[in-house]
Amino acid sequence: MSEATQIVAIDGPAGAGKSTTAKEVAKRLNFAFLDTGAMYRAATWWAVDQGVDLDDGVALAAHTARMDLDIQESAQGQTVTVNGTDVSQEIRKPEITKLIYKLDQNSEIRQQLVALQRRFGEKQPTVAEGRDIGTVVFPKATCKIYLDASLDTRTERRARQMRAKGLEVDLEKLRAEVHERDEQSKNRVDSPLRQADDAVLLDTTDLTYEEGVNEAVRLARKVL
Numbered sequence: 576m577s578e579a580t581q582i583v584a585i586d587g588p589a590g591a592g593k594s595t596t597a598k599e600v601a602k603r604l605n606f607a608f609l610d611t612g613a614m615y616r617a618a619t620w621w622a623v624d625q626g627v628d629l630d631d632g633v634a635l636a637a638h639t640a641r642m643d644l645d646i647q648e649s650a651q652g653q654t655v656t657v658n659g660t661d662v663s664q665e666i667r668k669p670e671i672t673k674l675i676y677k678l679d680q681n682s683e684i685r686q687q688l689v690a691l692q693r694r695f696g697e698k699q700p701t702v703a704e705g706r707d708i709g710t711v712v713f714p715k716a717t718c719k720i721y722l723d724a725s726l727d728t729r730t731e732r733r734a735r736q737m738r739a740k741g742l743e744v745d746l747e748k749l750r751a752e753v754h755e756r757d758e759q760s761k762n763r764v765d766s767p768l769r770q771a772d773d774a775v776l777l778d779t780t781d782l783t784y785e786e787g788v789n790e791a792v793r794l795a796r797k798v799l
């Protein structure tokens with residue numbers, strides 16, 4: 576695999592602030608931004624929308640292989656399109672989030688999406704965020720950051736995001752869901768979430784968003 580371009584890999588658990596941080600880091604470095612979670616979300620949405628049996632791994636992988644996925648980032652936000660349908664809002668709904676584990680454990684689906692991610696990163700300097708960017712997708716990334724925060728802090732941040740969208744939040748339930756997703760990501764056989772040996776841990780529990788971004792940019796600039 577060629578990794579001719581510069582890659583900043585940002586991994587970490589749900590709610591650590593990867594998306595917002597990675598997006599801002601990309602902007603400041605003038606790099607492209609790649610939200611790999613949006614790809615797993617889009618694949619899940621499409622399988623649900625088309626009534627594919629989520630417990631049939633072979634059918635799921637064959638179905639995902641036909642997905643025409645487009646992700647555009649702009650100052651106005653992110654637009655995710657699957658086979659021409661704008662699913663930017665739908666893929667963030669809790670009912671989709673809850674089902675992603677059915678796809679993200681499927682090795683064939685992971686290979687398909689990893690291939691798309693590598694193609695993206697080979698074309699332009701990229702800040703990519705996800706769970707396996709530094710370990711699997713871009714093992715030779717120029718800069719690897721593992722973004723973490725305590726479970727309580729991550730739950731609080733997710734709650735704030737949801738409330739901002741007008742959604743009701745049951746904090747205890749949300750905390751349990753965030754914890755469950757941590758366990759699912761960390762314990763799956765294929766590409767489990769873990770800090771790459773050469774990644775720098777950036778714990779944002781006691782940092783503001785701005786402080787987290789500044790530190791990530793500083794880490795990236797040190798090696799770019």
Ligand code: DC
Nearest residue numbers: 589611612613615675679705706707
């Ligand atoms: O970052 P996110 O919450 O949008 O990610 C959605 C799900 O996709 C998450 O539960 C784990 C999965 N995912 C993955 O398995 N590998 C990635 N590189 C990114 C996300």
